[in-house]
Amino acid sequence: xxxxxxxxxxxxxxxxxxxxxxxxxxxxxxxxxxxxxxxxxxxxxxxxxxxxxxxxxxxxxxxxxxxxxxxxxxxxxxxxxxxxxxxxxxxxxxxxxxxxxxxxxxxxxxxxxxxxxxxxxxxxxxxxxxxxxxxxxxxxxxxxxxxxxxxxxxxxxxxxxxxxxxxxxxxxxxxxx
Amino acid sequence: xxxxxxxxxxxxxxxxxxxxxxxxxxxxxxxxxxxxxxxxxxxxxxxxxxxxxxxxxxxxxxxxxxxxxxxxxxxxxxxxxxxxxxxxxxxxxxxxxxxxxxxxxxxxxxxxxxxxxxxxxxxxxxxxxxxxxxxxxxxx
Numbered sequence: 001x002x003x004x005x006x007x008x009x010x011x012x013x014x015x016x017x018x019x020x021x022x023x024x025x026x027x028x029x030x031x032x033x034x035x036x037x038x039x040x041x042x043x044x045x046x047x048x049x050x051x052x053x054x055x056x057x058x059x060x061x062x063x064x065x066x067x068x069x070x071x072x073x074x075x076x077x078x079x080x081x082x083x084x085x086x087x088x089x090x091x092x093x094x095x096x097x098x099x100x101x102x103x104x105x106x107x108x109x110x111x112x113x114x115x116x117x118x119x120x121x122x123x124x125x126x127x128x129x130x131x132x133x134x135x136x137x138x139x140x141x142x143x144x145x146x147x148x149x150x151x152x153x154x155x156x157x158x159x160x161x162x163x164x165x166x167x168x169x170x171x172x173x174x175x176x177x
Numbered sequence: 178x179x180x181x182x183x184x185x186x187x188x189x190x191x192x193x194x195x196x197x198x199x200x201x202x203x204x205x206x207x208x209x210x211x212x213x214x215x216x217x218x219x220x221x222x223x224x225x226x227x228x229x230x231x232x233x234x235x236x237x238x239x240x241x242x243x244x245x246x247x248x249x250x251x252x253x254x255x256x257x258x259x260x261x262x263x264x265x266x267x268x269x270x271x272x273x274x275x276x277x278x279x280x281x282x283x284x285x286x287x288x289x290x291x292x293x294x295x296x297x298x299x300x301x302x303x304x305x306x307x308x309x310x311x312x313x314x315x316x317x
Contacts, residue, residue: 016235017206017228024224128243132234139268 001089002047002118002154003110005032006040008130016133023117023137031111036096036155038148041126042134045118045146045154050086052111055099093155100153107153116171117141121148121157179274179303180233180247182262183254184211190300191276196251203237211254222261230265249274251303263306274303 007022008014023044026032031051084091096108120134124147134145146157179196181187184207187196199207210225210232217225236244249272252262263273278298285293 017231020231021228129235132243136231136234136269 001093002045002158003034003050003112004036004038004043004045004121004154005034005112005114006038006043008040008042016129019130019133020136026114027117029113031113034110034112035107036100036153037107038121038123038150038152040123042120042122042130044114044120044137045157046112046114047116047118048112048114050092050110050112053084053086053092053095054109054111097155117143118171119143120145122146123148123150178245178247179249179251180236180238180271182207182229182233182250182252183276184208185253187251188300191251194300194303195249197238197247199232199236199238201237203232203235207232211258213255213258217257222258223265226258226261226265229262230269230271233266233271234269247271249303251276252306259306263308273306275306277301277304 005026007019007026019042026044026046032046034046084095086092092110096110099108100106117137120138120141120143122130122134122145126134131145138145148157179191179194181191181196181198187198198204207229210229233250234244234246236247238244246269250266252259252266252273253275254262266273278300281297281299283295283297285295287293
């Protein structure tokens with residue numbers, strides 16, 4: 001399973017250069033906040049190890065060492081009540097699908113240790129600078145840029161834009177597919 | 178447009194040849210990225226080089242929604258950074274060049290017998306970064 005991560009959804013990551021650095025940090029082994037829908041104007045879609053699942057919005061912050069940390073203990077505690085196996089991609093996917101309600105703008109969030117960037121996403125309204133960031137990241141990581149809508153869910157993309165089984169197999173991500 | 182990615186403000190001669198200086202936060206970021214206070218490793222050098230190359234395209238010089246993409250960058254600084262910076266700029270299709278100047282020296286003898294030496298650097302032009310292909314490695 002793959003997950004959306006917004007690289008401009010956090011305080012201090014509005015400038016294009018900061019967005020590029022934010023994307024790099026996501027692959028440094030830190031836990032990042034992911035969701036089944038794209039949050040913010042631009043982001044990355046990753047595969048990796050899920051370390052927490054949340055039935056509501058959770059958030060993270062960048063500490064003084066520049067590392068992203070999880071926040072809001074109450075939500076972390078409530079996530080522990082979700083009885084799913086975080087190593088089972090099928091369970092995570094079905095849990096996210098049952099938890100996400102487009103009509104109420106509800107979505108699932110996860111903590112993920114990203115292993116690879118699968119594609120770059122942008123919203124249709126973004127300006128040229130953000131599109132430039134997307135192109136630079138796409139070239140750096142050898143992936144595509146995909147335009148997504150506000151209420152797009154990850155399973156919509158995986159079903160319509162490409163065969164993610166093939167994508168995973170071609171890149172050695174079978175264990176995350 | 179030749180973007181100035183050195184710590185120094187461009188000269189009149191350089192500006193007349195198309196060099197543009199960074200300003201504001203971008204200039205401060207450039208100076209930070211070009212300054213090493215501790216021994217850097219390979220990752221640090223590559224990371225700084227990439228950051229500076231990205232700074233070249235997000236240069237804050239645009240008037241509207243986007244910044245101009247420079248064709249050329251004037252670089253200079255720590256020698257151990259330059260090779261990585263050349264590569265990072267080329268990845269953005271920006272040609273790295275070095276300023277070439279000729280030094281004119283003048284010595285003035287002071288009344289007390291001491292000598293003060295003045296150096297003036299006259300900008301002559303730019304030298305493109307040269308990537309040497311090692312043909313011998315291909316030959317067996």
